[in-house]
Amino acid sequence: MNTRTPPLAQEFVAFAVEAGVLRFGEFKTKAGRLSPYFFNAGLFDDGAKLGRLAGFYARTLIDSGIQFDMIFGPAYKGITLAAAVAIELARLGHNKPFAYNRKEAKDHGEGGTLVGAPVQGRVLIIDDVISAGTSVRESIAMIQAAGATPCGVSIALDRQEKAVENGVESPKSAVQYVSEQLQLPVSAIAGLSDLLQYLQTTSSPAIAAHAGAVQAYRDRYGV
Template identity: 35%
Template sequence: MDYKKKFITLSLRKKALMFGKFKLKSGRISPYFFNSGLLSTGKDILKVGLFYAHLIVNSKINFDLLFGAAYKGIPIVIATSIALSHYYNINIPYSFNRKEKKTHGEKGLFIGKNVKNKKVIILDDVITSGISINHACEIIEKQGGYISSIFVLLDRKEKINKNLYINTYNKKYNINSIITMKDIILYLIERKELKKNIPDLIKYLQKYSIFENKNILI
């Protein structure tokens, strides 16, 4: 839990994690918003890489390539690769995709190591609807790679709609996250100046979360 608290503290200090009213791509009005792009200094991205490296090593998942989903996954995958090498002596190649396939030179879809026949861990910042993650999975599998797992900073743990749940991806691809909204709420309980945000978060998650037990803190 300590590394979770450290990550939430960093995110709040850098205003990467904010509370208020935010319209999401899905059209939902969320009482919180996370923007990993604000973790943009050398120290910040090094810490992010270490958080991922810690989680990956402790997961004991078998893999031989890290993949960063464009665009926010690109600095993440580089930082994580460096952290694994420098702090854990695990030298793993990385790759990331282009949004548009290159039409000259090698005409490649990827930058870095080819994913073919590789056991791949996908790194991204947030999973909400799963659209960008699903796209990354599709292009990796189409190029002959195998998905070992998916790692994100924040898993919002939300339904896509009333009939389709994001944990469909979790069952298929094994999603791991540094934090979930459950971790954020537990963190806020200990912070008097931030506790006022909890009721709106609980109300939102009772409506949209994948948790079958609506008391999500159990």
């Protein structure tokens, strides 16, 4: 995984909390765990928030050094992310084409499941998080079927916790699985460690009060 610039990660966590995208309480995850925090990228739901989010993705990607020719956004959240990040990269002088997929193939017009620029060259997959790696594997299959090469994955938040496969807890996280088993570098804007640092240094007592629960969760499920 790429080396993050800590100030950028801290800035992102603060932004996600302020935007109500990163919330604290008790939330049940897909793995059935009770998590003290929840990240819902679908709540970056207006132009200003989406624009700032795209800025974090673009700056993190540029810092990561991952070389790519185009962006691919898996349906559904990846579609908006791919478009927004492509706009921001172009603004920063890195104009890249982008494409995305439909959930169901279209049988009229241009047809097929892929929309946007031709999928070719080195393709970067962009999504909000990696939960089980399923979306990444599906994206890889579509990219390879088009004759292109998956070259990396960009996400907003790495939960840095043990994955669950077929009901069994793995010693590795979903991000580690993608990095090691699928041989793809993963660029994350921030991780659970950055969230903990934010909670431990914030000037807000109400937000800082969640540090203990998040630390306990990481001690139990972290990698």
